[in-house]
Each structure stands twice: as structure tokens, then as C-alpha cells.
Amino acid sequence: MKKLYVGEFHPRSELALPGHPDALPPFPVIDMHAHFGPLLLGEDYEATYDTRRTCETLKELGIEKVLCLELVWGEEYDRLCRKLAASDGMILPVGSVDVFRAMAPDFEATVYRTLRDLKSKGCVALKLWQNMTLMGEAAFGKNLRLDDPHYEPIWRACGELGLPIVIHVADPPCFFRPIDEQNEHYVCLSRHPEWSFYRPGMFSFEEHMDMQEAVIRDHPDTTFVVAHVGSWAENLPRVGEWLDRYPNMYVDVAARVDQLGRQPYTARDFIVRHQDRVLFGTDYEGHFTMDRARGFYHTHFRFFQTRDEYFDHPFPDFLGQWKVCGLGLEEDVLRKLYRDNAKRIFQL
Numbered sequence: 001m002k003k004l005y006v007g008e009f010h011p012r013s014e015l016a017l018p019g020h021p022d023a024l025p026p027f028p029v030i031d032m033h034a035h036f037g038p039l040l041l042g043e044d045y046e047a048t049y050d051t052r053r054t055c056e057t058l059k060e061l062g063i064e065k066v067l068c069l070e071l072v073w074g075e076e077y078d079r080l081c082r083k084l085a086a087s088d089g090m091i092l093p094v095g096s097v098d099v100f101r102a103m104a105p106d107f108e109a110t111v112y113r114t115l116r117d118l119k120s121k122g123c124v125a126l127k128l129w130q131n132m133t134l135m136g137e138a139a140f141g142k143n144l145r146l147d148d149p150h151y152e153p154i155w156r157a158c159g160e161l162g163l164p165i166v167i168h169v170a171d172p173p174c175f176f177r178p179i180d181e182q183n184e185h186y187v188c189l190s191r192h193p194e195w196s197f198y199r200p201g202m203f204s205f206e207e208h209m210d211m212q213e214a215v216i217r218d219h220p221d222t223t224f225v226v227a228h229v230g231s232w233a234e235n236l237p238r239v240g241e242w243l244d245r246y247p248n249m250y251v252d253v254a255a256r257v258d259q260l261g262r263q264p265y266t267a268r269d270f271i272v273r274h275q276d277r278v279l280f281g282t283d284y285e286g287h288f289t290m291d292r293a294r295g296f297y298h299t300h301f302r303f304f305q306t307r308d309e310y311f312d313h314p315f316p317d318f319l320g321q322w323k324v325c326g327l328g329l330e331e332d333v334l335r336k337l338y339r340d341n342a343k344r345i346f347q348l
């Protein structure tokens, strides 16, 4: 018998089931959550992909438009626009504002200036990230709460200027728990211990969810698309309560097929019930090889469209160490998920 470490266990399923590994969408799709800039690809991101070639492949896969979510503004936003120009409007750069200036006396003016500049260049949303509550040490000497008054100008300005916010808050709850035998993301965290936020000085996962709710509740005129199924794909009943309570809240499904696909009945009911509020996003990374791009999108379409059972989700290497079952959504719901909701919210 061969002895294995837990991360080495990759059983081959003996299930004999027909399936649709090459699923394609019935109509053109908008992926509103992808990354083609420095956030995931690093400072030299331009060298990591060919814009035109990537767009050709994505078009073949039924993708019509992609939102590229990045923490860039000013010169860096212009640089990203230049790199994506060859996409002929297929990949839309979404910029941000320097949240680490939140304690500067002129922050409010900076926010309005930055947002007006982004809007004038065609930016359709504002991207915000987990650094607001998890990486403030260097800038502020501590982490700020998401509902800290210093961040207030961002929420207000986005409401006034009609710029929807796409926000990534926290990370999966397991990233805030001890990395031990009970942590269901043990394999992932043992490979990437730097992704863990289980240490003193960090807000807990539950505190993050309270802060997130407070910001959405207190800014009813600002539109929030909360990435990764409202930050809590593990708790769809709670996310559903928020959607019922806060009409200015939307969610995307980026990088959470693993979570949705292990609770397919609940996930299907959730998307059908909130069909006007859930957006298709993937967390596609611009540096994927074209083979990886094909497998990645086919798997997404297979998941949302078919009733295929027990197959690998799009991030088997580092997200949930389990397989997923498809949701088999009807075409009218798919159309909202895949394009109509994004078209409406981002005015595409």
C-alpha cells in the first residue's frame, strides 16, 4: 500500500456517467469578473498574454464582453486601457481609488476626482478589494473597519455618480480559522499559508459580514455587486436574506462554483429565487493558456446549464477538494445570469 499525504489524494472516479464537458452557452455571455492587469498577473502583466488572441478564443467560447477588475487609477488605468485596446471594446477595464489614502485630509476630493476621471474614460464600475479591511497595517498602523467613517466618501460618491461598486470583502470563512484537521480548505492553506488571516489584529470572518451588511444597509442609493456570492457562498440562506432586505445589493458567482456545486439543490433554488440579482463572473486570469481558458469556461457552462454530476470545478488545484454537480438552469434564468443583469447594472 502506498502511503499518501492528504494533498496527494486524487482519486479517479469510477462513475460511468454521460456528460457535457464541452458545454457552450446558448447566447453570448458577459463575464463581469476577470483579471487582466497587475492585481493577479503582477507588474509586468502586459507580457503575460496577447490581447487579440485571448479575445479570439473567448469569442469562440461564447463570451461577448469581459469586465477586467483592477486596483488601478490615473496613469496605471491609462496603461491598462492601452493594453486592452486591441480587444476592441470586448474587455472593459474597471478601475479603483487609492483606499490607503482614506485618512488623508483631501481624501474626499481625491475620491471624486478619481471617479470622475474613470467615468470620463468609459469605466462602468468601481472595483474594491479585501485590502480595505485586511491590509491596512502599513498605511494606517492598523486595519480599518469597512464601515469606518474614513471610507464614507467612496460609498457616497459612487451613489452620486451612478457608479456601481464591485467589492470583494474578506475571503472564505476557512481562511479565518485555524489551519488544522477541521479546516475544509486545509490543502489550499497548507500550500498557501500566506492566504490565511487567522492571526491577532485581524477582524474575524463574522465581523467582516457585519461590516459588509452595515455598509450596504447605510447606503441604499449605492449599488453593490458583492463578489464571490456575497462573500459567503457557504451560507446561501443568509445571503438570500440580505438580497431580500437590500435592493441595492447584487452578487456574482466568481470562483465559487466549488461551493455552489456541492449544494446544487440549494444553489439552484437560490439563483432562481434571486434571478435578477445574480451575475456571471469567473475570476478568469488573463495569463491562462488558451487550453486552460477553454476548459475553464466549458466547466462553468457545464455547471450552470447541465445536470451533469460529480465533475471537477474550475479551480480544483486550490479551492474545494471535492467535485460538483450541475444546476441545469432554465434558459430564461440563464439569460439573466449570463448577460441581462450585467447589461442593466453596468449599462453595457
Ligand SMILES: [Zn+2]
Pocket: 033, 034, 035, 069, 168, 254, 283
Ligand atoms: Zn477576482
